[in-house]
Amino acid sequence: MQILLVFPPLLNLQGAIAPPLGILSIAAVLEEQGRTVEVLDFVYLLSRGDLLPSPRIYEQAAALILERQPDLIGFSTQCASYPSSIQVARRIKNERPDSTVVFGGMNASFLARETLEAFPEVDIVCGGEGEAVFPLLVQALEQGAPLDQVGGIAYRAGGSVHVNADPGAISDLDRLPLPAYHLVPTLAEYARCNEGFGMAEALVEAGRGCPYSCMFCSICNFFGQKARTFSPERVVEEVQWLVSMGAQSIYFTFDVLSLERPFVESLCRLLGEREVSVHWVARSRLDLVDEALIDTMVAAGCREMFFGLESGSERILGALRGKNIGETKIIEYARQSGVSVSLSFIIGHPQETEEDLDQTLWCCLEYAAREVMGVPLLLCTLPGTDLYR
Numbered sequence: 001m002q003i004l005l006v007f008p009p010l011l012n013l014q015g016a017i018a019p020p021l022g023i024l025s026i027a028a029v030l031e032e033q034g035r036t037v038e039v040l041d042f043v044y045l046l047s048r049g050d051l052l053p054s055p056r057i058y059e060q061a062a063a064l065i066l067e068r069q070p071d072l073i074g075f076s077t078q079c080a081s082y083p084s085s086i087q088v089a090r091r092i093k094n095e096r097p098d099s100t101v102v103f104g105g106m107n108a109s110f111l112a113r114e115t116l117e118a119f120p121e122v123d124i125v126c127g128g129e130g131e132a133v134f135p136l137l138v139q140a141l142e143q144g145a146p147l148d149q150v151g152g153i154a155y156r157a158g159g160s161v162h163v164n165a166d167p168g169a170i171s172d173l174d175r176l177p178l179p180a181y182h183l184v185p186t187l188a189e190y191a192r193c194n195e196g197f198g199m200a201e202a203l204v205e206a207g208r209g210c211p212y213s214c215m216f217c218s219i220c221n222f223f224g225q226k227a228r229t230f231s232p233e234r235v236v237e238e239v240q241w242l243v244s245m246g247a248q249s250i251y252f253t254f255d256v257l258s259l260e261r262p263f264v265e266s267l268c269r270l271l272g273e274r275e276v277s278v279h280w281v282a283r284s285r286l287d288l289v290d291e292a293l294i295d296t297m298v299a300a301g302c303r304e305m306f307f308g309l310e311s312g313s314e315r316i317l318g319a320l321r322g323k324n325i326g327e328t329k330i331i332e333y334a335r336q337s338g339v340s341v342s343l344s345f346i347i348g349h350p351q352e353t354e355e356d357l358d359q360t361l362w363c364c365l366e367y368a369a370r371e372v373m374g375v376p377l378l379l380c381t382l383p384g385t386d387l388y389r
């Protein structure tokens with residue numbers, strides 16, 4: 001069976017692009033099992049100018065997929081790339097009705113039933129962590145086995161949609177093979193698309209999940225509230241491997257990197273012991289860092305930190321359940337330690353008044369005056385969040 005995994009078209013105007021880690025991780029598991037798999041990253045092709053943001057973009061994307069003659073096409077869907085995924089899938093099914101179109105990733109996982117009810121071009125939704133579910137689906141399709149045995153998928157049968165029970169999160173992340181980077185262009189080729197952004201960046205998973213439950217966030221419901229980490233040894237092995245392939249910046253995707261202090265301390269110690277000299281980026285919460293931890297992270301190469309400050313209004317902060325912002329003095333400490341700090345703010349909360357909005361925008365400007373980047377984002381009602389429910 002010819003398998004093709006697709007990172008759907010979306011013009012990324014907000015920053016550097018990097019290889020799509022989720023599907024590369026799934027591809028690595030399939031290859032470990034002896035299967036052949038291909039990956040097409042349309043975000044890369046668009047950034048490179050090989051695909052143009054024209055009215056014919058969906059036909060062109062579908063043609064590039066069909067050229068590879070896949071039997072099974074897996075789309076990695078996020079909220080923003082969902083419409084383009086549907087458009088491309090539609091054209092594929094028109095041309096090759098016998099191919100199987102699978103949607104995976106966060107958006108499809110939370111909207112499995114709705115997707116199958118609304119879009120005949122999607123055959124199966126593969127929910128949750130793809131490394132666990134997708135290979136079982138492939139096996140069932142290869143053997144013509146009944147799909148009711150494959151946990152975590154949703155499919156149509158007998159005129160209705162069936163949603164199988166979720167098999168649960170992967171407990172031992174270290175068992176996952178290193179992502180299949182050989183299936184996409186090199187990091188240097190990705191970096192060439194990042195003109196103006198500089199470095200060749202690679203994403204590295206340090207962990208999954210988050211114990212908090214901010215009302216606007218889907219991470220805690222997708223990867224689970226029990227955070228799981230890879231071992232620091234495994235994370236550093238992956239970082240060293242990527243550096244040997246030309247990575248100049250490592251972006252840790254784990255949303256709460258400093259959740260477990262011993263974990264991040266071990267990670268930093270190992271990076272130092274193995275003399276890994278690379279710029280890295282952390283995402284965390286302000287209440288999960290202090291001066292000593294920032295010193296440790298900076299000594300190990302951390303040069304950028306992302307935190308959610310969420311609002312300049314105390315009233316709105318109160319409404320964002322689960323968000324204890326923590327001590328903001330630490331922002332200045334991180335900046336003075338040589339870290340480029342970015343803070344995200346959410347505007348458009350249902351209870352927000354004009355005064356609350358002004359407070360948030362002022363807060364952004366005040367930070368900007370102190371060389372801290374404030375990023376105001378419009379509140380989005382994402383499937384899988386408490387806000388959506």
Ligand code: B12
Nearest residue numbers: 018021022074075076078079080104105106126129130253
């Ligand atoms: C790095 C990152 C980016 C990078 C992307 C770089 C890249 N090439 O991937 C940049 C900065 C460009 C970016 C942009 C955006 N991002 Co972003 N990003 C992330 C981040 C921090 C890490 C993504 C990652 O690699 N995770 C690790 C991998 C292993 O997880 P994964 O991709 O989800 O894949 C797993 C499963 O989803 C599933 N799966 C995924 N694909 C498939 C496909 C198949 C067939 C199957 C079966 C399974 C499957 O299996 C995978 C392995 O377990 C996440 C937060 C997070 N912690 O995940 C947000 C996140 C994915 N981003 C998000 C958003 C909203 C965006 C933007 C829309 C922001 C904007 N307003 O422009 C854009 C859209 C970009 C796009 N192409 O769609 C949201 C998505 C929410 C949602 N419900 O869809 C997230 C979850 C952040 C959040 N908390 O809200 N992002």
Ligand code: SF4
Nearest residue numbers: 210212213214217255
């Ligand atoms: S916003 Fe951050 S802290 Fe809040 S639930 Fe999402 S990942 Fe966790």
